[in-house]
Amino acid sequence: MKASAGGYARANDLSHAMELLASSKGMGRVLAGGQSLVAAMNMRLSTDDMLVDISRISELSGVTDDGETLRIGALTKHVEIGANPLIQTYAPLLAEAVSCIAHAAIRNRGTIGGALAHADPAAEFPACMLALGATLHICGPDGERSVEIEDFFQDLFETSLEEDEILTAITIPKAATDEQQVLLEVARRSGDYALVGLCLVVRSTGHRISLLSVGSTPVLARNAMAQLDQGDVDGAVAALRDEIDPTSDTQASASYRRHIAGILLRRAVAQAIGDIA
Amino acid sequence: MTRIFDDKVDIDLTVNGEPVEARVPAGQHVIDFLRQDLGLTGAHASCEHGVCGACTVQVDGTSVRGCLMLAAQLDGADVWTIEGLSDSETIRDLQEAFIARNALQCGFCTPGMLVAAEELLALGGVPERAAIREHLSGNYCRCTGYEAIVDAIETVARQRAGKVQA
Numbered sequence: 302m303k304a305s306a307g308g309y310a311r312a313n314d315l316s317h318a319m320e321l322l323a324s325s326k327g328m329g330r331v332l333a334g335g336q337s338l339v340a341a342m343n344m345r346l347s348t349d350d351m352l353v354d355i356s357r358i359s360e361l362s363g364v365t366d367d368g369e370t371l372r373i374g375a376l377t378k379h380v381e382i383g384a385n386p387l388i389q390t391y392a393p394l395l396a397e398a399v400s401c402i403a404h405a406a407i408r409n410r411g412t413i414g415g416a417l418a419h420a421d422p423a424a425e426f427p428a429c430m431l432a433l434g435a436t437l438h439i440c441g442p443d444g445e446r447s448v449e450i451e452d453f454f455q456d457l458f459e460t461s462l463e464e465d466e467i468l469t470a471i472t473i474p475k476a477a478t479d480e481q482q483v484l485l486e487v488a489r490r491s492g493d494y495a496l497v498g499l500c501l502v503v504r505s506t507g508h509r510i511s512l513l514s515v516g517s518t519p520v521l522a523r524n525a526m527a528q529l530d531q532g533d534v535d536g537a538v539a540a541l542r543d544e545i546d547p548t549s550d551t552q553a554s555a556s557y558r559r560h561i562a563g564i565l566l567r568r569a570v571a572q573a574i575g576d577i578a
Numbered sequence: 579m580t581r582i583f584d585d586k587v588d589i590d591l592t593v594n595g596e597p598v599e600a601r602v603p604a605g606q607h608v609i610d611f612l613r614q615d616l617g618l619t620g621a622h623a624s625c626e627h628g629v630c631g632a633c634t635v636q637v638d639g640t641s642v643r644g645c646l647m648l649a650a651q652l653d654g655a656d657v658w659t660i661e662g663l664s665d666s667e668t669i670r671d672l673q674e675a676f677i678a679r680n681a682l683q684c685g686f687c688t689p690g691m692l693v694a695a696e697e698l699l700a701l702g703g704v705p706e707r708a709a710i711r712e713h714l715s716g717n718y719c720r721c722t723g724y725e726a727i728v729d730a731i732e733t734v735a736r737q738r739a740g741k742v743q744a
Binding site for chain 2: 351
């Protein structure tokens with residue numbers, strides 16, 4: 302099967318991209334790295350899109366130090382995230398995630414904004430951003446707005462982005478020197494989607510735990526976080542297994558995913574805190 | 579008013595060092611463009627959703643999935659396929675090592691495998707076997723069991739490192 306696109310236009314800058322989206326009469330589809338979108342087009346899961354190619358808008362790419370936060374342009378590629386010194390120092394979770402995402406040729410094109418807007422619950426970056434407490438910056442016809450990551454993911458491949466909006470940047474709090482960030486996942490082969498993945502961030506203000514591949518969206522495990530804040534690892538594992546609702550599919554059963562999630566939490570705590578959990 | 583959306587997109591690029599001008603359908607991916615319009619059939623279209631790696635080509639110096647990039651996005655790009663990399667003898671040592679070590683049987687995966695391997699080798703040094711396997715994790719081979727491929731790439735890495743020192 303071959304892709305069926307309605308049309309293509311290359312945006313020169315952000316305002317041009319907004320004009321193109323507005324003129325697409327609801328058929329617009331933002332094309333960034335294309336590593337999920339073009340696959341979906343090839344399988345005709347997405348047809349007749351009016352493609353707005355934003356991949357060359359240089360103002361949307363790169364990582365900057367904003368003092369308390371890091372600002373990551375939506376078009377920053379996975380390979381760039383992995384190699385960026387600011388990311389390695391202040392958001393090591395994201396650098397760690399890059400090595401888990403697909404394969405080199407895909408990391409050379411895929412973008413972090415694309416990964417978040419696509420909102421695949423099995424993808425690493427959405428769960429990482431939940432654990433880090435990111436803020437998303439969105440441009441629309443009426444100007445810019447910001448959305449907290451907890452309010453962004455709505456359902457399977459659904460976000461709070463409107464049809465005429467573009468995700469332009471992500472800001473995340475810079476990790477303190479004593480902050481621990483851990484990503485662990487179980488996948489059958491290198492580069493496969495994880496059967497289950499878990500992010501743990503340990504800050505002076507408390508613990509944050511997020512999971513991938515356990516539901517229709519990435520999940521923030523609030524009950525497990527509360528238990529860990531009280532220093533109760535067993536309680537956190539029990540709470541985590543109770544609060545997630547994974548599905549069974551050809552890759553793994555729900556009960557196996559629930560089991561693995563608890564194991565990953567114990568391992569992550571051991572890695573972050575150095576205790577035998 | 580904005581420019582309208584195009585069904586056919588004009589692109590101007592370089593393929594294997596030669597300038598190319600073309601008009602491509604909006605939804606055509608790079609590999610169909612290379613194979614069907616330019617007759618460069620070395621890279622293969624197989625899974626067409628980014629899993630198998632048989633379509634791996636070089637675009638602007640990095641490996642990409644030819645099936646996951648649109649030809650319309652190639653405007654201004656510098657593309658190298660297995661044909662150009664062979665003619666320029668850039669990867670001659672790698673190709674010879676593949677033959678010497680029987681690192682291919684049917685050969686379907688080999689063009690993509692060579693592009694992926696060259697990207698790793700271009701980083702320099704002699705990668706661990708595990709690192710070679712990791713880098714090739716996105717390139718499926720259904721014949722060899724990979725061992726001979728890893729051997730060939732490791733051999734070339736050692737040869738190139740030796741040449742640099744000598």
